[in-house]
Amino acid sequence: MQTARYLEGHLSVWRGADVLTFIDGLSTNRVLDLRKGECQQTTFTTTTAKVIDRVALFHMGDFVACVSHAPFWDALHAHVSPRILGQDVSIFDASANNEFYVRFGDDDSTRGVHSTNDGVTIGHLEGGYDLIVATVGKHVESEVNLDSFHAWRIERCVPWPGYEITAKHHALACGLSEDVHPSKGCYIGQEVLTRMISRNKQGRTLSIVANEEVQPSEITTKGASRSLAIIRV
Amino acid sequence: MDCGTCETAGPIQVVKPDVVEVSLTISDNAQAMLADAFGDDRSMALLVGVLSGGCSGYMYDLQIIEETDQSCQEVNINGFRVLVPNASSHLLDGIEIDYVDRLMGGGFKINNPNADSSCGCGESFA
Numbered sequence: 001m002q003t004a005r006y007l008e009g010h011l012s013v014w015r016g017a018d019v020l021t022f023i024d025g026l027s028t029n030r031v032l033d034l035r036k037g038e039c040q041q042t043t044f045t046t047t048t049a050k051v052i053d054r055v056a057l058f059h060m061g062d063f064v065a066c067v068s069h070a071p072f073w074d075a076l077h078a079h080v081s082p083r084i085l086g087q088d089v090s091i092f093d094a095s096a097n098n099e100f101y102v103r104f105g106d107d108d109s110t111r112g113v114h115s116t117n118d119g120v121t122i123g124h125l126e127g128g129y130d131l132i133v134a135t136v137g138k139h140v141e142s143e144v145n146l147d148s149f150h151a152w153r154i155e156r157c158v159p160w161p162g163y164e165i166t167a168k169h170h171a172l173a174c175g176l177s178e179d180v181h182p183s184k185g186c187y188i189g190q191e192v193l194t195r196m197i198s199r200n201k202q203g204r205t206l207s208i209v210a211n212e213e214v215q216p217s218e219i220t221t222k223g224a225s226r227s228l229a230i231i232r233v
Numbered sequence: 234m235d236c237g238t239c240e241t242a243g244p245i246q247v248v249k250p251d252v253v254e255v256s257l258t259i260s261d262n263a264q265a266m267l268a269d270a271f272g273d274d275r276s277m278a279l280l281v282g283v284l285s286g287g288c289s290g291y292m293y294d295l296q297i298i299e300e301t302d303q304s305c306q307e308v309n310i311n312g313f314r315v316l317v318p319n320a321s322s323h324l325l326d327g328i329e330i331d332y333v334d335r336l337m338g339g340g341f342k343i344n345n346p347n348a349d350s351s352c353g354c355g356e357s358f359a
Contacts, residue, residue, distance in 0.1 A: 022285055025284065025292070026285060047290070047350075060234075065234060065236065081245075082250075083285035083291065084285065085284070085285060086303055086319075086321065087284070087285065091245045116234060119235065120234075121234040134234070136235070186286065186287045190288050
């Protein structure tokens, strides 16, 4: 396993009795069943199913920690904030108190759970990598930079915020079909995604390609010989 | 992980629109259905609220209740008590509560002048 610093991580703390219901009403997959000690990823989309952000939720017992992509935070905040209305949901920004890392490589850890030891929380996410949130000042060994993680991602077709996961693409095109619950009730963007699935027409899809196979503009993460690209199929 | 909420960080500013004094109407069909539902007991109230979610971002929430913990405005229309939570009053000012009698897709409907769009089933709006 290798660890790289993820400088663009963002941590918000969501408190209140209605947090899971609130998130469930807005995101693409079912989060109501998330329990203490568990973590899962979910995606927020616009009415046209374009991605606002894909986040990792950590159920910490008395609150839910939401790790998102810092450059997308303003858009995500603007999306959720007006919708809180009378629900018991309070959101706090704890980014400045924490540092973020991704750990990747061969690993047979049980996915969907997290653990905390001495200020370092490790979430074993679906997709085969771990997201680490460490209190500032706690040492986490990071022996590689994020380029190594991107090379690992290319070989496994794992999408990442700012590369494949952007506001330009809908959730299915950028490789987030695992996040799209097939029979969940209404959420923002659901009608568009469900129509694409039922008609088997999603336009573009995330693929591993040889660099010379596609136009450079279609490449989302460039590797030495192979890349990730969102291409029409 | 440092949750940062014990001593340092304050809550993130959330958008809290101004509370609006709500006016609303209830169609004759809807009043007839409410009369059936309430019977002679007019101590009950129709709560018309909004929740986050649905295809368009907001979902109507209709309940017949005796009382609620929510901070609400009460509107009395022909003896029917209608409660509107202050938190969603800006989304509900000027609505008409209607009742559509048909086998599929029937039931109470909200005609909302504040909605830019609605989803197909009519339960959700933006």
